[in-house]
Amino acid sequence: MKRRDLLGIGSMALVGTTLLPASIRAQTPKRGGTITLRLWDPPHFDPYLQVSYKTHIVYSFTHSRLVRHKVGPAVVPGTFAIEGDLAESWSQPDETKYVFKLRRGVRWQPKAPVNGRELTAEDVVYSVERFRTIKGNANASMLKPVDRVEAIDRHTVRFTLKEPYAWFLDMLANPMAACIVARECVEKFGDLRSPEATVGTGPWMFESYRPNVGMTLVRNPTYFVSGLPYIDRVEIFVDEDNASRMAAFLGGKYDLGWENPGAINRTDWVEIKDHLKRRSQGCGHRLKLNTMEYGAYIVRVLSGKHDSMGFGPYTPFLEPDGYLFFQYYAGEPRNTSIVNDPVVADLLVRQRRTLDVAKRRELIFDIQRYLVKQQYYVQLASSVYVAVWDKALRNYGPNLGFDWGGRLMAAWLDR
Secondary structure, X not given: OOHHHHOOOOEEEOOOOOOOOHHHHOOOOOOOOEEXXXXXXXXXXXXXXXXXXXXXXXXXXXXXXXXXXXXXXXXXOOOOOEEEOOEEEEEEEEOOEEEEEEOOOOEOOOOXXXXXXXXXXXXXXXXXXXXXXXXXXOOHHHHOOEEEEEEEEOOEEEEEEOOOOOOHHHHHHOOOOOOOOOHHHHHHHOOOOOHHHOOOOOOEEEEEEEOOOEEEEEEOOOOOOOOXXXXXXXXXXXXXXXXXXXXXXXXXXXXXXXXXXXXXXHHHHHHHHHHHHHHHHHOOOOOOOOOOOHHHHHHHHHOOOOOOOOOOOOOOOOOXXXXXXXXXXXXXXXXXXXXXXXXXXXXXXXXHHOOOHHHHHHHHHHHHHHHHHHOOOOOOOOOOOEEEEOOOEEOOOOOXXXXXXHHHOOOEEOO
C-alpha cells in the first residue's frame, strides 16, 4: 500500500476516539525496529532552564514524572486522565497535602554519572526543589503553590501546598513541568544543558546528538515497566521546512507526519510577514517587522523587552490554568502583555482554590467573558489538529501536548 493510501487509515482529526479494527487490536506486539521522527533542534537540554517545547519533547523520551497522562488508542483525544508514572499510588489526606508512594526497584539508566542506581524519594525532592528555585525557570510557576516537599522515607514523598490548588496533579503530569532529574548529572556538568547530562529513568536513553541535524535514542534495557518499550531505536531529524518534511513523510522517511498544533515553521513566518506588510500598507499604516529566530524570540519576550507588539508560537497547555494564570496574572514570566488587573487576578486565584469541578468551570467561564472585553491579547482562531502516521505504527494514539515519548512508549512497528 502506498503512503498516500494509508493516510486515510492512519490519521484522524482530534475530535473523538480512534477506531481500530479488531484484527489490529488483537495482534501480538512486535519488539524491535527503528522509528524515525521529524522534530526540532533544542536550544539546549536543561528542561528547567528552557521554556521551549523543543527541549521538553526530548525529555518525554528519556525521563519520567511522578504522574503522567494516560496514552494509547483507547484514550479519547483531548482528554487527560492521570495515572502513576514513578508514583505507584498517591493519597490526599487534606486539601493541602499529597502523599506519593514510589515504585520500588526503579533504576536510573545505566550511564555515567548515575550508573543505574536506584531512584529514591530524595531524587524527587531534589528535582522539585531545583525546578521551583533555580533562577531562569519560566515554568516555575507551575509549582508555585507548593510550600514544601519532603522525603518521608526512601519511597514516600509528601507535598504540602500553601493553599488548595485544584490543578496540582495536572501540573505534575504535564510534560512541561518537573520531570525527575539526577543530582549527579547537575553536579558533574554544572547544569543539564549538555546532551551528555540527559540521563533519566525513561523508556529510551540518549545515544548521540548531531547539532542542527538530529539525535539518536536507544531502548532503556532497565526501564521499570516490564517489556516496554517495544521500539529499539528512535532516530530524530531536524527539518524546519514544511515542504521538505511533508515530502519526506510521503516518501517514507518519517513515521509520523504533522503532530504539533500551533507550531509555525520558518517558511510560514516569511509568508505571514509578507502578508502583514501588504495588509498594513493597504490600511495606510507603516509596519516595521522584526523577524527573530525562535530562541532569540523566546528570550526577548519572556524578559519583557519586546517593543510594541509580539507574535509567535505559544505552548499548548493542557488545562485552563496553564493558559489563564500564566498569561494574565501580574508578575508571571509568560504574562507578556504585562497585565495587572485586580479583577482578573481575583478570579484566577479563586478558580485555583475551588476544588468543586462545576463551580470551578463557572469561574473559568466568568474569566473568559471578562477577558474578551479587555482584549489584553489578540486571540486568533482555534486550529484543527490532524495527526497522521504510518500504518506500520501500531498501538498508537495521538493527543494534544508534547508527550511524544509517552505516546510512543507502548507502540510497536509491524514491519
